[in-house]
Amino acid sequence: MLRIHNTLTRSKQPFIPIAPPRVAMYVCGMTVYDYCHLGHARVMVVFDAVVRWLRASGFDVTYVRNITDIDDKIIQRALENEEPIEALTARFIAAMDEDALALGVMKPDYEPRATQHVAGMLAMIGKLIERRMAYAIPGGDVYFSVRDFPGYGKLSGKSLEDLRAGERVEVAGDKRDPLDFVLWKAAKPGEPAWDSPWGKGRPGWHIECSVMSEHHLGSHFDIHGGGQDLQFPHHENEIAQSEGAHGHAFVNYWMHNGFVRVDNEKMSKSLGNFFTVREVLANYDAEVVRFFILRAHYRSPLNYSDQHLDDARSALTRLYTALKGAATAQRGEIDWSEPHAARFREAMDDDFNTAEAVAILFELANEANRLHSARHAGLLRALAGILGLLQRDPTQYLQSAPAVSALSAEDIELRIGERAAARKARDFAAADRIRKELADAGVTLEDNARGTVWRRQ
RNA sequence: GGCGCGAUGGCAGAGUGGUUAUGCAGAGGACUGCAAAUCCUUCCACGUCGGUUCGAUUCCGGCUCGCGCCUCCA
Numbered sequence: 001m002l003r004i005h006n007t008l009t010r011s012k013q014p015f016i017p018i019a020p021p022r023v024a025m026y027v028c029g030m031t032v033y034d035y036c037h038l039g040h041a042r043v044m045v046v047f048d049a050v051v052r053w054l055r056a057s058g059f060d061v062t063y064v065r066n067i068t069d070i071d072d073k074i075i076q077r078a079l080e081n082e083e084p085i086e087a088l089t090a091r092f093i094a095a096m097d098e099d100a101l102a103l104g105v106m107k108p109d110y111e112p113r114a115t116q117h118v119a120g121m122l123a124m125i126g127k128l129i130e131r132r133m134a135y136a137i138p139g140g141d142v143y144f145s146v147r148d149f150p151g152y153g154k155l156s157g158k159s160l161e162d163l164r165a166g167e168r169v170e171v172a173g174d175k176r177d178p179l180d181f182v183l184w185k186a187a188k189p190g191e192p193a194w195d196s197p198w199g200k201g202r203p204g205w206h207i208e209c210s211v212m213s214e215h216h217l218g219s220h221f222d223i224h225g226g227g228q229d230l231q232f233p234h235h236e237n238e239i240a241q242s243e244g245a246h247g248h249a250f251v252n253y254w255m256h257n258g259f260v261r262v263d264n265e266k267m268s269k270s271l272g273n274f275f276t277v278r279e280v281l282a283n284y285d286a287e288v289v290r291f292f293i294l295r296a297h298y299r300s301p302l303n304y305s306d307q308h309l310d311d312a313r314s315a316l317t318r319l320y321t322a323l324k325g326a327a328t329a330q331r332g333e334i335d336w337s338e339p340h341a342a343r344f345r346e347a348m349d350d351d352f353n354t355a356e357a358v359a360i361l362f363e364l365a366n367e368a369n370r371l372h373s374a375r376h377a378g379l380l381r382a383l384a385g386i387l388g389l390l391q392r393d394p395t396q397y398l399q400s401a402p403a404v405s406a407l408s409a410e411d412i413e414l415r416i417g418e419r420a421a422a423r424k425a426r427d428f429a430a431a432d433r434i435r436k437e438l439a440d441a442g443v444t445l446e447d448n449a450r451g452t453v454w455r456r457q
Numbered sequence: 458g459g460c461g462c463g464a465u466g467g468c469a470g471a472g473u474g475g476u477u478a479u480g481c482a483g484a485g486g487a488c489u490g491c492a493a494a495u496c497c498u499u500c501c502a503c504g505u506c507g508g509u510u511c512g513a514u515u516c517c518g519g520c521u522c523g524c525g526c527c528u529c530c531a
Contacts, residue, residue, distance in 0.1 A: 010461090028531075036531090043531045073529075156526075162459050163527060205529090227531025228462095234530095257531075258462095264523070268530055295480080296470065301462095301524075303469080308481095311469060315480045321494065347471090355471050359479035369495055428490055435492075446493045453494095 002057060002349045004223070005299060007231060007254040008155060012351050015253065017222050023059040024221035025051065026213040026251075028230050029111070031068040032092035033077040036099045037274035038289075038304055039227065039260045039267050045290055046257045046298040046352075047225050048105040049387055053348045056386045064216045065108040066209060067093060070115050070202055075191060085192060099277040102286040104388040110216045114208040118194045121203045121211045124245050125183045125196075133244040137174045140186030140199035146179045149240045155254060156232035181237050183207050206237035210245070213238075219246040225255040229266075257298045267304065275304065285400060287389065288313045294354040294387055313457065315362075317398065319384070322365035324394035326377030334382050340364050344383050354387060361389075398455035407441045416445065416452050 002015040017023045027047045030040055047065070054061045068074075069089040078085045100107075125142055128134035133149055136142045146152045146160065153159050163179055182204040187193035193200035213221065219242060226235065235254065242250040259266045262273045280289055283306075292312035296302045334341055340360055347356035361384055368376035384390035399409065415434050422430040435445050438454070446453050 030531080031529095039531045041531090046531095071529090156460080158460060158527070165459055165527090228525075229530055232526060233528090259525075259531080261524080266525070266530090270528095270530065299462095300470080308469060311481045314482090315469095318480075318494095325495085353471075356478080359471065362479055366496090370497095423490085426490080432491070439493095444493060447489075447491095448494085455493095 002054075003351055004253050004255065005351045006252075007256050010157070013253070017059065018220065018252065021058060021060045023054055023061045023223065024217035025054075025061060025063050025223040025225065026209070026217060026221065027063070027065045027108075027224070028209060028226035028234065029065040029067050030092075030096055031071055031073065032089045032096060033071075033074045034092060034269075035276040035278060036096050037260075037267060037269075037276050038280060039274065040096075041099065041103055041277050041289065042260050042293050042298075042302065043225075043227055043257055044100055044105045045103055045293045045388075047255075049294060049298075049354055050223075050225070050255070050352055051106070051108075052386055052388060053352060057349075062110075062217060063108045064110045064112065064213065066212050067096075067111055067113045068205070068208065069093070069113045070192065071205055095278075099281075102281060103277070103290050104287065104391075106388075112212040112216065114203065114212070117208060117211050117215060118203060120215060121184075121207045122194075122196050124207060124211050124214075124241065127245045128183065128241065131244065131247075133240075134183055135176065136184075136198045139174070140184075140201055141174070141182055142184035142198055143175055143180040144183050144237065144240060144244070145176060146181070146240065147177050149244045151243070152179075152240055153236065155236045155239055158232065181206065181233065183241070206234055207241060209234070209238050210241040210250075214242065214246075220249055221251060223253045223255060224251040225257070228256045228258055229268075231256050255298075258301045261301050261303045262305075264303065280309070284309050284313065285316075285397075287392070287397070288316055291316045291358075291389055294389070295358050297351075297353060297355045299351075316389075317455075317457070319361060319365050319380070319390055320392075320394045320397045322368045323377055323381060323390060324398065326368050326372070326374050334379065338379060340367075340376075341379060341383060348386075357383070357387065395453075395455075401456060407438070407443060412438065412443055412454055416454060419445075420452065 003012045004015045005012045027043065030036060051061055051063045070085070074085060074089060078088045081088060125134060128144065129136065129142070132145075134142055134144050153163065160179060183206075184196060184198055184201050185204060186199055186201045191202070193202055213224070224235070224238075239250050261267060262275075265271060265273060267274045277289075288309060292309055293302065295312065295315070336342060336345055340363060344357050344360045347353040347360065350356070361380060364376050364380040364383070367373060368380055381390050415438060419431045419434040422428075422434065438445060442457050443454050444457070446455075
């Protein structure tokens, strides 16, 4: 049985869907004013693996990942770029789609955008005011009143007192409580705005997720995910809004993935220590990046460095090499009673332990190599497929070139031909010279009974 | 200051109250014209101080160090 670590209880709990086999899952996606960095990649890949495993386990998953396409930073960036907001967001949504596709991330079932749900937000804000959990102030802002929502802080494990004590920022004097957060922001002249009962304005950040999740999944659903940094205040506020408006439980299982780090520090926009997905993909195959992410547990911190990606690349090469030699059996149904498959399932059922699952993949590779077993190779490929790995033609993968490559496949084949002639003439010095030359260009040769095969790096 | 998470072998990274994680790297061997790949063998481990226990890396507590949240952030 699947167990999920629930942030609400800080423990692993058996996963019991509200209406099996249906599973409703919402993940906070990107604010589209810049390229995705590796932290975003981790969210996409991790929850992609979660959805894949849920589906492989027989659940009928509806997966929603939102797009925040209106917010202060978007407005500011559009202003800086002197381009319309719609053009800016369209550009970065397209870039995000490219990154996701490269990383093998399947499209969510729905990708709602904040700007498409303003009417729903107005309705929910109205309801919160009606239920006396929100209030409008003269300027046109509307705030959520945290003291009127019992249980505020239950997700992040903080009390209102703790939070007040820890305040680091001076707050506007018109809030009733410093911790009250904005639901609706009055527009300043020139800013994008929607009409509302409180005047022209735009939504606060948190309200969109409460509204869009309800729209697609209902007011009470199974799983809500996102990066650890969203736990507070974003997800805490979502709970306040949704439970405040509906009067019943919002989400049963909260999942938060760990940060990507650089030099032991969180990779973040504000620190400026981030690498965009496309920067990394210029030097590394996207599958290597996906493998690198999935090889760690989703809740652990993940340290990024070129050295670690090199390591991941070598490891992935071993897996593909095992597949190369074997006539992989057709994919089809997985025999879950097979010991490796059973352990794989056990690992994934234990809070999506992809690190353990990947280790089992290596054990299968060893079996496949040792026994020349197409059955093991086939199982390796099938199980890896659940993680979105090892689905390419092995030779194609092993010969794939990074962005900048000195030698073309044709050149390589040509040199291999010359070397074969030299070897036939038993001129091994010449043959070794050619091999050395190719090695220096990042190409490794392997002689076998049928001839010579090559791969990069 | 408040709250929380973590500390595993050269590196990365799972896990477990007593038994091999796994990968990369290293050493030796088999195979090879030599290599590569593969296989076999092998070195290297659980921050620190106490406690519980027949036995703790694994449970409990103190300490040290690191990280995160408390402000936008995946």
